[in-house]
Amino acid sequence: MRRGDEMKLGLFLRQAGHHEGAWLDPSVPANGGVDIDYYAHLAELAEGAAFHFVFLADNLSVTERDHAHMARVSRNDAFEPITLLSALSSRTEQIGLVATATTTYHQPYHLARMLASLDHLSRGRAAWNIVTSISKFEAQNFGEEELPDHDARYVRAREFVEVIKGLWDSWEDDAFIRDKQSGIFADTTKMHLLNHRGAYFSVRGPLNIARPRQGNPVLVQAGASDAGIQFAAELAEVVFSAAPFLEHAKRHYAILKEKARALGREDDQVLVMPGIIPIVGRTKQEASEKLQRLQSYTHMDVQLGLADLALGFVTDLRSMDLDSLVPETLPQTNFMQSRQKVLLDLAARQRFTWKQLIRSVSDSRGHLMVVGTPDEIADVMVDRFDQRAADGFNVLPVSFPGELKDFIDLVVPELRRRGKFRLRQSGQTLRESLGLKRPLNRFTQLSGERSSVSTCSSR
Template sequence: MRANDEMKLGLYLARVGYHEGAWRDPSAPANGGVDIDHFVGLTRLAEGAAFHFVFLADHQGVIDDHATMARVGRNDGFEPITLLSALSSRTQDIGLVATATTTYYQPYHLARLFASLDHLSQGRAAWNIVTSAMDPEAQNFGEKRLPDHDTRYARAREFVEVVKGLWDTWQDDAFVRDKQAGIYTDTSKLHVLNHRGNYYSVRGPLNSARPPQGYPVLVQAGASNAGIEFAAELAEVVFTAEPSLENGKRYYANLKQKARAFGRQDDQVLIMPGIVPIVGRTKQEASEKLQRLRSDTHIDVQIGAADLWLGSVTDLRSMDLDSLVPETLRQTNSIQSRQKLLVDVAVRQKLTWRQLIQLVSDSKGHLMIVGTPEEIADAMVGTFDQHAADGFNVLPATVPGGLKDFVELVVPELRRRGKFRSKYSGQTLRENLSLKRPPNRFAQAGVSSR
């Protein structure tokens, strides 16, 4: 059961917006990707509206092909943990979700980074766990291509368990810092991890105190079979892409059931699909905003984005774009769930390649609502009330303009319907999401230091 009848809201903190043509919008700063004040403004706008968190996506490299690269506005951004560390000092309440890959970090390294972010923010950090998705990332780390999909998830599961173990190597009250007694650390509350596994060997302990939240909130976005199993076992917030209400309801019920099989409670696994809202005071005004974005998006960018999100198994530049999308594509080693979702949408709606390319450019397969505040609120409340979502990851097509529209027009409508809060309810991100603080495994088991 849900803790209450209010949805959770996160903000996808894009450089200038989620639409491929966003960087050309007159309101978007041309250098938004490297403008700290721009990110501060967006985060404070979301914080003022009582959003639960901001979220930063990431890749370990440039993933666009050469034809696309010249016309996209995304290859000059900040590294997420660095940026969120800076934002932690200029905000007070909002959660800070950083993406980091288990494929090209080491567990000890990442455990320190997120522990530091949680301390800096006084308990507002979260880790969006990814396994990397594109071969250009692998090529920055001495590999020609990514490890296969299931191997990445197997390694990720062990990686997360190591990181959680490192966060537990000091009990919460291990650092007494007693000047009078001359005792800084109670070493009876120190635990050496000594992990030896299939992929990692990590002694520990971490040279950082246990994070204020115990563990930063664990976020994940997989929807493949391996991804769903991973989410059911370990994730506390799950990002999804699903434009179909009926499919969303099935996904929601399936994931909650699998989580229960791991002994987890429904309200400790929050499902938050993405939504791309294009808000107008009239339907026509909203449609005109979308048409302007489309006119600003070069066909090379649209095709490059579609090839990428379909898993780099197509060559759309050589295809008849007015032919129908086939029922299946060659399986990708990249984002399998998104490829399947996009192909399923195309087949269900009988889309041509050209139409699917446009859909990817607009929304990447997320639910996109183009309309009035009431229409957008209708879609969100309907999805929430029919148990296809516990909240939403909001992906404004443009920022700051699209975010201001959502905050000023849609958020009041959600509040009028009793579906979104007006202030923060806790000090930490866990408290604001009604997630339990995890106990220290060693203290709980009564394990002595060693």
């Protein structure tokens, strides 16, 4: 199916911003991670600029492994995503609300109910970023010493998603008739037990809330390992990625779309939205000075700890010669395999020393970072969109609220001038806004198929 001419834009919300030094900037609120008014202001800015959604990442643990790193970061004082987005649903009207929740340490029934509730609260604007847990520190909060194997986590995740989708279909769309005259609240002929029995889960159902307004909240996924790409091709409707180089982005885009087509899915029902870190200035010098100021706030303990984490805790950078070249390979991690690969590819391409890679991770975490004027940033975004390396972007401002405002005031108008971004919000639900179809209820489909077979047989 033909893709539209306008890209999709999401806003990745993250406490002070996406640079590790952002919370030390005098213009950035230090307590933003637990300030609902702060988050509401950011969401309202994005909604006013016609962004399609705001997105929140999550971990079920503190991820830093030493106190020197932990003491200097602002990441460990923040709201749980579904709770925060439920509050933001009453402070916004049209923008989508994307919550991260892990399949490794949740149960499907609990999460199906919470996400269905968010979809009803927001009148159809909820989305679920499906992840598997990435840290042994998460495992240790749930009675385990180590994470399950990387590929085994995806096997469990696949069953988890199938269960949760089945639970969302427990009630047909018109099952709750709420008829006061007859005294019948629910038509139980339109209620369906899931009765799932699988390798990981045993779930009877039904869910004790009506089917979500969107049928299913939009399904989002971000894995780029082989297992992650296959998972996305099967189930995801929006796919996040880290793609610093155009050729890598084009290859990931093409592989994912090809795998999805092979499974009978349409291209415009699987949207690829890589991350972009734009640092915008009215001149190139102004933009560069913004980055340099943030770099000056970032302590070496933070840079080392973040690089160790991003590489999957297979290194101990404090013991290395940081002026030596990064090797082409490292031991495989059981954490974020795709991110480790992105960073090693980046280091090989740029012939980075460890010191240079550590600085790069601190600035961008392997995402595309563009430091420049509005024209320069728009040039990169439009080029990637036109070359089918992206259907849109997940925007990661380095600091809030200033860099978000600058992107909205300077880059968004340039994208619109080129006919690449919409002028206003559209659609009643997030699915409508993104051009995604509302899924049919599996049980309604099955009943219809049986009825059709019966009718044909009677003839």
